[in-house]
Amino acid sequence: MSKLLASFGPANSIARSEETHPLTWRLRDDGQPVWLEEYQAKNGYSAARKALNDMAQADIVQTVKNAGLKGRGGAGFPTGVKWGLMPADESLNIRYLLCNADEMEPNTWKDRMLMEQLPHLLVEGMLISARALKAYRGYIFLRGEYVDAAINLRRAIEEAKAAGLLGKNIFGSGFDFELIVHTGAGRYICGEETALINSLEGRRANPRAKPPFPAAVGVWGKPTCVNNVETLCNVPSIIGQGVDWYKSLARPGSEDMGTKLMGFSGKVKNPGIWELPFGVPARELFEDYAGGMRDGYTLKAWQPGGAGTGFLLPEHLDAPMFAAGIAKVGTRMGTGLALAIDESVNMVSLLRNMEEFFARESCGWCTPCRDGLPWSVKILRALERGQGSAQDIETLLGLVNHLGPGKTFCAHAPGAVEPLGSAIKYFRPEFEAGVDTRQLGAMTGQFAPA
Amino acid sequence: MSTLIQTDRFTLSETERSAIEHEMHHYEDPRAASIEALKIVQQQRGWVPDGASEAIGEVLGISAADVEGVATFYSQIFRQPVGRHIIRVCDSMTCFIGGHENVLERIKDQLGIVPGQTTADGRFTLLPVCCLGNCDKAPAMMVDDDTFGNVDPTTVEQLLEAYS
Numbered sequence: 001m002s003k004l005l006a007s008f009g010p011a012n013s014i015a016r017s018e019e020t021h022p023l024t025w026r027l028r029d030d031g032q033p034v035w036l037e038e039y040q041a042k043n044g045y046s047a048a049r050k051a052l053n054d055m056a057q058a059d060i061v062q063t064v065k066n067a068g069l070k071g072r073g074g075a076g077f078p079t080g081v082k083w084g085l086m087p088a089d090e091s092l093n094i095r096y097l098l099c100n101a102d103e104m105e106p107n108t109w110k111d112r113m114l115m116e117q118l119p120h121l122l123v124e125g126m127l128i129s130a131r132a133l134k135a136y137r138g139y140i141f142l143r144g145e146y147v148d149a150a151i152n153l154r155r156a157i158e159e160a161k162a163a164g165l166l167g168k169n170i171f172g173s174g175f176d177f178e179l180i181v182h183t184g185a186g187r188y189i190c191g192e193e194t195a196l197i198n199s200l201e202g203r204r205a206n207p208r209a210k211p212p213f214p215a216a217v218g219v220w221g222k223p224t225c226v227n228n229v230e231t232l233c234n235v236p237s238i239i240g241q242g243v244d245w246y247k248s249l250a251r252p253g254s255e256d257m258g259t260k261l262m263g264f265s266g267k268v269k270n271p272g273i274w275e276l277p278f279g280v281p282a283r284e285l286f287e288d289y290a291g292g293m294r295d296g297y298t299l300k301a302w303q304p305g306g307a308g309t310g311f312l313l314p315e316h317l318d319a320p321m322f323a324a325g326i327a328k329v330g331t332r333m334g335t336g337l338a339l340a341i342d343e344s345v346n347m348v349s350l351l352r353n354m355e356e357f358f359a360r361e362s363c364g365w366c367t368p369c370r371d372g373l374p375w376s377v378k379i380l381r382a383l384e385r386g387q388g389s390a391q392d393i394e395t396l397l398g399l400v401n402h403l404g405p406g407k408t409f410c411a412h413a414p415g416a417v418e419p420l421g422s423a424i425k426y427f428r429p430e431f432e433a434g435v436d437t438r439q440l441g442a443m444t445g446q447f448a449p450a
Numbered sequence: 451m452s453t454l455i456q457t458d459r460f461t462l463s464e465t466e467r468s469a470i471e472h473e474m475h476h477y478e479d480p481r482a483a484s485i486e487a488l489k490i491v492q493q494q495r496g497w498v499p500d501g502a503s504e505a506i507g508e509v510l511g512i513s514a515a516d517v518e519g520v521a522t523f524y525s526q527i528f529r530q531p532v533g534r535h536i537i538r539v540c541d542s543m544t545c546f547i548g549g550h551e552n553v554l555e556r557i558k559d560q561l562g563i564v565p566g567q568t569t570a571d572g573r574f575t576l577l578p579v580c581c582l583g584n585c586d587k588a589p590a591m592m593v594d595d596d597t598f599g600n601v602d603p604t605t606v607e608q609l610l611e612a613y614s
Contacts, residue, residue, distance in 0.1 A: 006584050006597045094478075106542035109583035144489075144526050145538070145582060147595045180476050185485050186525035188580050202477075202484035202510075204523040220478040263586070265544050271586035307543060337585070339544055353546040361580065363523075 002032055005148055007113035010272030010289070011261075018043070020249070022237035023230070023259060024275040027117055033152050036159040039120040045165055047240035051128045052173040060132035060239065067238045067246045068257035072110075073100055073191070073228030074306060074334045075411075076256070076323050085215035086133055086223050096219050097135040098200065098226045099126060101142040101149070102184055102191040106307040106357065108335045110261035110273055111229035115142070115149035118233070119156035123179065125232035127165065128239055130177045133225050137178045141196050144183045153181050188361035192410050193226040195363065206365040207410035230261055254279025256322040264290035266340030267297040273337060279325065282338065283317040290340075297342040301426065305334025307354055308415025310422035311341070331422065347427040348434050351420055352380040358416035369413035372403045376420065383434030393431050396424060460501025462509070466490050470509050480510040484520045488527045497528040525577075533568045533575040535613040538592040542581035548588030549603065556603040560610075574610070 008031030016025045026034050026042045039045070051060055065080025086095065099122065103111040115122060126138045142150055157179050160166040168176045182200060184190050190199045194208035197219045218224020238246050238258075249258050256278040262285055263273035269291030276285065282304065286292065293299050301311045304321070310331030312319070319329045326333040341350065359373035376399050382388045400421040403413040424431055462470070469490045473483040487506045491498050498521055504514040521527050539545075539553055554565065557576060561569050568575040584590035587599025593613055601609070 006587070006599065009586050103583055104580040106581040107544045107585050108581065109585050112583040145579065145592065145597075147597075182476075183486075183489075184524075185489060185527050186580070187523065199485070200477075200482060201479065202481040202520060204519055222478075265585040265588065266547050271588075273586070339547070339585075341547065345547055350543060350546065353541065354543050357541065357543075357580070360578070 003148075005031055005033070005116045007031070007109065007116045009113070010270060011113060011274055012117075014274060016275070019245075020277075021259065021275045022241070022246075022249075023114070023121070023233055023261065024118075026121070031117065033117050033119060033156075036120060036156070036163060039118075043240070044120055045124055047236040048124050048127045048165070049171050051239050052131055052171045052175055055239070057132055057134060060128065063243060064132070064235065064238055066243045069231065069234055069238060069246075070256055070323070071228055072230035072234070072260065072335075074105065074308070074332075076333070079227065079231055082215070082227070083129075083133060083225060085213060086225060087216065092223055093134070093136075094222045095133060095135045096222055096224045097126060097130045097133055097138040098193075098196065098219065098224060099138065099140040099232055100191060100193060100196055100226050100228050101140050101146070102196060103146070103229070104143055104188045104191055105335055106354070107263075107265060107303070107339045108306055108337050110263065110335065110337060112146055112149060113261070113273065114229055114233050115146065116152055119149075119152045120160070121233045121236065122153070122229055123156050123160050123166070125235040126179060127170070127177055128235050129225075129227065129232055131173075131175055135225070136176055137180070139200060139219075140179070140181045141190070141200055142181055142183050143190075144185055150181055150183055157181065187363070188357075189363045189410075189412060192412065195410070196226060197224065204363070206363050207412075209409075234258060250277045250322070251279030251320065253325075254320060254322040255324050260321070260336045262321060263337035264340060265337070266302075267294050267342045267344075268292065268340050269294050276321070278322040279320045281318055281320050285321065285338065286317055286340070293340065293342060297344065299340055300343045300345065301341040301347075303339045303341070303419065304331060305336045305338065307357065308332075308411075308418055309334040310418045311347075311426060312422075313426060331418065346384075347423045347430045348380060348383050351423050352377065352384050354419060355380055355416060358412070362412060366409040366413075368403050368408050369416075372399050372413065373416055375399060376417075383431055386434055387436050388431075388434040390435055392435065393424065393428070396420060396431070400424070460499055460505050462491070462502075462505045463494065466494055467509060470506065474510065481512050481516070484510055484512070484517055485524060485527075488517070488521050488524075492528060496534075497531050525579075531568070531572075533573050535574050535594055536592075537574055537576045537610070538579035538582070539565070539576070540580075540582040540584070540588075540590040541578045542585070542588075544581070544585040545589040550589040550591075550601075552603040553589055553591065553601050553606055556606050560607045574613070 069079040070076045190205045195205040199205040214224040265271040316329045355376045362369045364370045400417040403417045405414045470487040473486045474480045503517040507514045507517045565578045582590045
């Protein structure tokens with residue numbers, strides 16, 4: 001009997017079609033990986049054939065730009081624009097395509113599903129993208145703990161090589177492309193694209209200063225493009241089925257195009273991920289797909305897409321799931337895999353857990369992050385024990401400010417303080433409850449005028 | 451009188467050396483194989499002994515300090531001996547909500563270790579780990595290369611029995 005993959009879940013059982021679910025329509029009901037023969041029987045590599053044989057490199061870039069594809073790793077930068085930053089100078093002929101498969105964002109398990117079950121979709125997406133970027137070699141930077149994804153990707157690459165889909169003169173087009181799986185050795189910061197480049201080079205994963213951007217000076221100083229797994233998996237259908245079709249996928253009103261792997265976890269009835277059109281209301285995701293809260297649990301707050309996104313309230317569930325739709329209610333969509341916080345969860349304890357993670361995973365390169373995050377942990381632990389001091393909440397708000405966007409070397413610390421700031425904003429009494437009132441009384445007694 | 455600080459004599463095995471040299475060719479610069487080289491040594495020996503940094507550095511053409519800097523940065527490279535089996539309990543906020551602290555508590559009761567420690571019999575080392583990407587099945591954990599979801603604290607010792 002075949003092993004059941006960790007990523008087997010509700011995405012395998014909902015109704016899907018090629019027209020509406022470009023990322024997941026090939027998933028098998030039994031959750032087993034789709035190998036080459038089956039992938040090709042389901043139109044696999046037909047988009048790559050078209051891209052390599054019938055399209056100029058610039059046309060592929062323009063098509064992806066026109067489709068409005070945006071990065072699916074959390075930041076949402078337009079992919080075609082990123083591709084367009086690669087230098088026009090033809091003499092710079094050693095170029096790299098890196099796939100960011102270092103999925104470690106808490107509450108995120110979408111890339112895992114794609115790589116474990118549809119490894120050829122990523123290989124095909126990288127082949128087309130490499131052609132567009134004139135990259136002769138690609139690396140999949142995969143986190144070490146994704147053992148099954150590594151096995152399945154390596155097998156898919158061997159199958160593709162044997163079938164002439166990777167290697168020299170692919171489809172007789174004259175294009176050569178080599179693909180290598182590189183596994184990491186831990187550390188969340190490797191998901192930051194310039195830290196990922198340092199790690200791939202065999203260095204400590206400290207982020208690099210930008211500019212220069214990787215498109216100009218990337219891995220080994222060569223022009224480099226870093227794209228997320230899900231982003232690259234969108235490319236075959238855009239090329240195969242066209243821009244008009246792709247732009248018709250999202251719900252009316254959505255400014256983001258296509259579909260997105262979205263999820264809901266926590267104490268919901270049916271936790272999982274599903275491929276849904278951008279613009280779907282979060283409530284539909286929560287109620288119709290995740291089935292609402294389990295009996296005995298009440299929704300208190302939710303986070304739209306990973307540890308680095310802010311908390312929202314149940315009333316915000318009507319917000320549509322696309323970047324500007326979530327920005328309107330005060331945070332970022334992030335990875336689009338939401339987490340339900342139920343009434344039994346104390347926000348101070350939850351934030352203590354989250355900041356312990358962010359503090360541990362700080363690379364230590366810049367002072368605000370290296371020193372500020374452990375400070376927040378110390379305060380949150382004291383508040384959790386009911387031993388906080390009167391100034392603690394103001395100190396935390398100061399950290400939210402001093403570790404915010406633009407004040408640190410990379411986005412790690414800003415991501416760490418976004419949930420902290422919103423938790424204090426919406427649930428301040430829970431933080432105040434952690435202040436030791438005896439201490440407070442003693443102090444006011446000491447300094448109060450007679 | 452001064453004493454010379456002697457580190458353990460360390461020599462890469464033929465298997466290790468050839469595996470490292472094979473990996474080097476996947477990259478434009480041999481240094482890129484440093485993490486993989488450390489993983490190769492760790493796979494053979496369970497951890498990375500002190501002398502390994504210099505030996506790996508010689509193969510890759512970089513200093514021992516550079517290799518050591520890498521070895522001490524990455525959380526899955528072990529610079530001290532670990533148990534025969536590695537238990538990694540996911541401590542993401544999703545598993546926190548799913549009750550991972552109860553799993554850790556149970557392991558502490560059963561094995562007498564907290565994250566970062568190894569049992570006296572050298573059987574298990576317990577480590578924290580970033581989100582394992584098994585969030586619809588929280589709490590999650592790994593034992594060696596095996597991933598488990600919906601871990602029930604009351605049956606965690608039965609789960610560990612398979613690892614001797």
